[in-house]
Amino acid sequence: MTDTVEMIHEDALPGHESKLEPKPEWQPRYPGSGRLEGKVALITGADSGIGRAVAALYAREGADIAILYLLEDDDAAETKRIVEAEGRRAVTIKADVGSKKMCERAVAETVEKLGGLDILVNNAGEQHPDEEITDITEEQLQRTFQTNIFGMFYMVQAARPHLKRGAAIVNCTSVTMYQGSKELLDYSSTKGAITAFTRSLSENLIGEGIRVNAVAPGPIWTPLNPCGGASPEKLEHFGEDTPMGRPGQPNEVAPAFLFLACEDSSYMSGQVLHPNGGTIVGG
Template identity: 85%
Template sequence: MSDTIGMIHEDGLPGHETTLKPKPAWQPRFRGSDRLKGKVAIITGADSGIGRAVAALYAREGADIAIVYLLEDDDAAETRRIVEAEGRKAITLKADVGDKQMCERAVAETLKAFGRIDIVVNNAGEQHPDQDITDISEQQLRRTFQTNIFGMFFMVQAARPHLKAGAAIVNCTSVTMYQGSKELLDYSSTKGAITAFTRSLSENLISEGIRVNAVAPGPIWTPLNPCGGASAEKLEHFGESTPIGRPGQPNEVAPAFLFLACEDASYMSGQVLHPNGGVVVNG
């Protein structure tokens, strides 16, 4: 099953994982243990990068997956193949999460296919590097916030009536929220908003038995950076400034999303995990 939700215009983002060299490592590294058996997860930005790795790991742990993606049909089809190879069901939903109606339709299609939603992973995001704040156009500023934080509000608003006690929401923030980023002013600002959203939404939903947490990755090798305007020089040394001295791989981040979604994290809400290569941050 595949649905195109609304009209989406190509502008080079978020980029194809199939074109990256070397290829990101998305493969789960251990056998599953049924930690998500019988669950249904809707994952935004699940066609590639961290989203694909999360979909693969969730499937190995027993979840069926709704793969929400923006443009890359081939990447989304490959993620679906990966999920199905784990013996789980998958649907692909082509949608711009910055559009409220598209999020509502994505949730409706997920319910139609699976009858429930237990986990919402808000992973979709975009970035546009700029050297100076005056280089950021109003259109870019609005779009970055529309995708990165408005999209999370819209997806949770659509899913909320269908989430029962025991459900989990996991948002993707970033190390840039804590460190700042001189070339990603609008992007890092949205990540600060996401962290505040996570903590506030946790306070709002915890009495209903719904946990809300976040993951703040460091530099991870996904289509986001090479296709998001990073310079060749920056890419050549991407991740080298971390204490570990290299970029992370998506399958080094996905376990944090698994932990926060499953019962292993039953006493955690409003928290942020930091798979960032050893960078020490507060919060």
């Protein structure tokens, strides 16, 4: 995976938010209070879904944003417009987090164009539903792990020299890590790895004053599921099995990412927050 050609997926993922109906709700729900004033954040998968909502909220709170995305140029351009409408700087970076070289280039471009790096949000991910474990191809298994967990290692490795005391890393895991998912065996396995990575990386970096936490969303209305990340049967009743009886919206998840990135959570590291519609999980 060294160039754009090798980045192209054969399926529809991650999908265009611009084509999704109804549109996910990304808009911040309250005025900013300067909690990220002067910070620079790099957000993977920031062109749509949870990533876009996080970018919008971070910008409202004063951060400049590097928008890392895979394929959807139109969605990335819209996220850039949203960030700039909040009066902040934004750069779009087309890159595959499964490529170590691309992660290094993305971080270098962020630092060069925005002047540093204070917050890394590892949000990009992919999933593919399969009823039987024997249906999971070797290529799919490798690709899911390459994107979902290898990509986080690559991003942190590239970012680490630029992260100073007070920096924050926020990873996106999932409720499937805690509940399991019979249709998402490879995906939920990567999310378990992400939680372990978060806890271990926290132990590794806490002495340097860098906090590492994670967010474990439940079913959230983003392009990922309707564009091929969920079976038609599951999509028909998406989110109805949560205690709240509905899927969440990206702007209901973004505040958890803000809390973990700012000084409000200064005494938290190695932890996971659970915006999941009321599902009770351990850890």
